[in-house]
Amino acid sequence: xxxxxxxxxxxxxxxxxxxxxxxxxxxxxxxxxxxxxxxxxxxxxxxxxxxxxxxxxxxxxxxxxxxxxxxxxxxxxxxxxxxxxxxxxxxxxxxxxxxxxxxxxxxxxxxxxxxxxxxxxxxxxxxxxxxxxxxxxxxxxxxxxxxxxxxxxxxxxxxxxxxxxxxxxxxxxxxxxxxxxxxxxxxxxxxxxxxxxxxxxxxxxxxxxxxxxxxxxxxxxxxxxxxxxxxxxxxxxxxxxxxxxxxxxxxxxxxxxxxxxxxxxxxxxxxxxxxxxxxxxxxxxxxxxxxxxxxxxxxxxxxxxxxxxxxxxxxxxxxxxxxxxxxxxxxxxxxxxxxxxxxxxxxxxxx
Amino acid sequence: xxxxxxxxxxxxxxxxxxxxxxxxxxxxxxxxxxxxxxxxxxxxxxxxxxxxxxxxxxxxxxxxxxxxxxxxxxxxxxxxxxxxxxxxxxxxxxxxxxxxxxxxxxxxxxxxxxxxxxxxxxxxxxxxxxxxxxxxxxxxxxxxxxxxxxxxxxxxxxxxxxxxxxxxxxxxxxxxxxxxxxxxxxxxxxxxxxxxxxxxxxxxxxxxxxxxxxxxxxxxxxxxxxxxxxxxxxxxxxxxxxxxxxxxxxxxxxxxxxxxxxxxxxxxxxxxxxxxxxxxxxxxxxxxxxxxxxxxxxxxxxxxxxxxxxxxxxxxxxxxxxxxxxxxxxxxxxxxxxxxxxxxxxxxxxx
Ligand SMILES: CC(C)[C@H](C(=O)O)[C@@H](O)C(=O)O
Ligand SMILES: CC(C)[C@H](C(=O)O)[C@@H](O)C(=O)O
Numbered sequence: 001x002x003x004x005x006x007x008x009x010x011x012x013x014x015x016x017x018x019x020x021x022x023x024x025x026x027x028x029x030x031x032x033x034x035x036x037x038x039x040x041x042x043x044x045x046x047x048x049x050x051x052x053x054x055x056x057x058x059x060x061x062x063x064x065x066x067x068x069x070x071x072x073x074x075x076x077x078x079x080x081x082x083x084x085x086x087x088x089x090x091x092x093x094x095x096x097x098x099x100x101x102x103x104x105x106x107x108x109x110x111x112x113x114x115x116x117x118x119x120x121x122x123x124x125x126x127x128x129x130x131x132x133x134x135x136x137x138x139x140x141x142x143x144x145x146x147x148x149x150x151x152x153x154x155x156x157x158x159x160x161x162x163x164x165x166x167x168x169x170x171x172x173x174x175x176x177x178x179x180x181x182x183x184x185x186x187x188x189x190x191x192x193x194x195x196x197x198x199x200x201x202x203x204x205x206x207x208x209x210x211x212x213x214x215x216x217x218x219x220x221x222x223x224x225x226x227x228x229x230x231x232x233x234x235x236x237x238x239x240x241x242x243x244x245x246x247x248x249x250x251x252x253x254x255x256x257x258x259x260x261x262x263x264x265x266x267x268x269x270x271x272x273x274x275x276x277x278x279x280x281x282x283x284x285x286x287x288x289x290x291x292x293x294x295x296x297x298x299x300x301x302x303x304x305x306x307x308x309x310x311x312x313x314x315x316x317x318x319x320x321x322x323x324x325x326x327x328x329x330x331x332x333x334x335x336x337x338x339x340x341x342x343x344x345x346x347x348x349x350x351x
Numbered sequence: 352x353x354x355x356x357x358x359x360x361x362x363x364x365x366x367x368x369x370x371x372x373x374x375x376x377x378x379x380x381x382x383x384x385x386x387x388x389x390x391x392x393x394x395x396x397x398x399x400x401x402x403x404x405x406x407x408x409x410x411x412x413x414x415x416x417x418x419x420x421x422x423x424x425x426x427x428x429x430x431x432x433x434x435x436x437x438x439x440x441x442x443x444x445x446x447x448x449x450x451x452x453x454x455x456x457x458x459x460x461x462x463x464x465x466x467x468x469x470x471x472x473x474x475x476x477x478x479x480x481x482x483x484x485x486x487x488x489x490x491x492x493x494x495x496x497x498x499x500x501x502x503x504x505x506x507x508x509x510x511x512x513x514x515x516x517x518x519x520x521x522x523x524x525x526x527x528x529x530x531x532x533x534x535x536x537x538x539x540x541x542x543x544x545x546x547x548x549x550x551x552x553x554x555x556x557x558x559x560x561x562x563x564x565x566x567x568x569x570x571x572x573x574x575x576x577x578x579x580x581x582x583x584x585x586x587x588x589x590x591x592x593x594x595x596x597x598x599x600x601x602x603x604x605x606x607x608x609x610x611x612x613x614x615x616x617x618x619x620x621x622x623x624x625x626x627x628x629x630x631x632x633x634x635x636x637x638x639x640x641x642x643x644x645x646x647x648x649x650x651x652x653x654x655x656x657x658x659x660x661x662x663x664x665x666x667x668x669x670x671x672x673x674x675x676x677x678x679x680x681x682x683x684x685x686x687x688x689x690x691x692x693x694x695x696x697x698x699x700x701x702x
Pocket of ligand 1: 074085089244278540541571
């Protein structure tokens, strides 16, 4: 089997971690009897300075026929970050109906958590983040700009359909996991339009999954719970913004933002899905070769699984976990001194 | 001096903790030569069931002449929580221009944090939460209700004036603290209307405070940072929703939601300010006499300080810290077996 994968390595440490991960993903695919044809798209902030836009006008048309997209990171201090993300990653997520942003939050063996007395058995969560609408609808405006009366409105737009499809995905996922727990992040007390609809749809979908034990938590309480009682959490379903916040928190308590992968999934397969480390472009460490490639490598493993190569996924994931367990090669975010390529080489050897 | 303080004990554990705290606040005030006249308003979910509303139509008029309001908690499963909060606590915060929600997040002596290897020196933050507008503007609507096309819009409305006043307060506060650091919570990459305005105003106000070292963090990264590097944070300024989330997280990492106080301040003193523990009504433990009263007691201490009784504040606060340091009397949330009244009595004795 042959897969066409587009690479948007992007900005900052994006290219460093993406290029470190690609040979490993390839190796795993080949060992599983598959072949990957990589096409690199040099889009991002450099492209922006040359062309006045983050990607070309026909970018989505060029990406549409691909089997998957592998993404690095976006953003740099010399481009306003609402421009960079609204012209690159967010249009891809939204135009390609990647309405599920799947983000495992699991403490891997050999990795230490900042939470006292917690181990791998306490930290095994996954967030299903709504990825296509909600707070990230982009709607809104600035008024009376430059005057003392200036104001801005930011509109979160939630549809029943949009909520239902992601919540259904989350319940199915919860039903497939041993503990069968689902926590829904809400804030329906204060956000009386959007989150009340969210809660209603969650309750309706829940009726189809009697085997799943679920409950809503206000997002503030849920953030606190992730720190105080992470062992009581399994699958979390959250709106776009809440999922964004909770998954960074989840990455922090499971060891490092540098480890965490994310999959922007189009479960209906009408368009390619996109896989990325959840960390950003980290301009402060870009170019120094010290970024942790494990987030990107694990994102690659998720991609292999979604492409229908579970054994390739397992081979790559097991290699990652072996290297972390041994703990001899560690990037600075994990308290070590290894560089990006050393870390990636260790994973390659473990394979 | 004589102060008129209104008490809205509210629902769930609200009355339990408020009534436990009141005698201590009174004692501290009297020792400082002041007198407090308490007026109790029986508003909340019981009132709602009797009268069809959470508080009477003239409630704000009755509260307006007071010197301060002491609040317990609001909400109960038998009243939709957007109704209970939008008819009780949020109208008071907003109508009385309590635009600063001041929430200390400090690890007190004798209290243990869920963060490994962290102590009191690492956890000394305070959040200045915007409390009058933003995501809590209440604006928005439901469309096509009951149809498959159903949707909801939730509008966050931010004004330059509204942002500026709270940001200015936060910078002043940062300037008065030893470390003079300020972190601004943003999400201007995704929320390109509201948070871009927020960032602009922060940058402008910052120019008036050259002595404060400040920087913006995306709220997701900031939540992670609170867990991984809390020692690098001092004052945090955040929008209404972001402040809500970050302060629950802050309470969790500083030991317990049951300890944390909040002050809804009208810095212009055109209306009374309101003081409350930041925890909710906790229906699961209500009526059992086990709620931690320290959040309410510390809220009382903040009230005494704002009323102009710093020595009363100090006496009450020192007593709280002495009891926590001794650690012999602890409520279940702190790992002990003491009840609400035992805990309050221990503080009374320490005074
Ligand atoms: C870059 C940014 C728009 C993005 C988001 O907020 O979704 C990032 O934080 C993430 O979590 O993938
Ligand atoms: C009760 C609720 C509306 C409130 C809020 O979100 O502000 C609470 O969570 C708080 O933090 O005071």
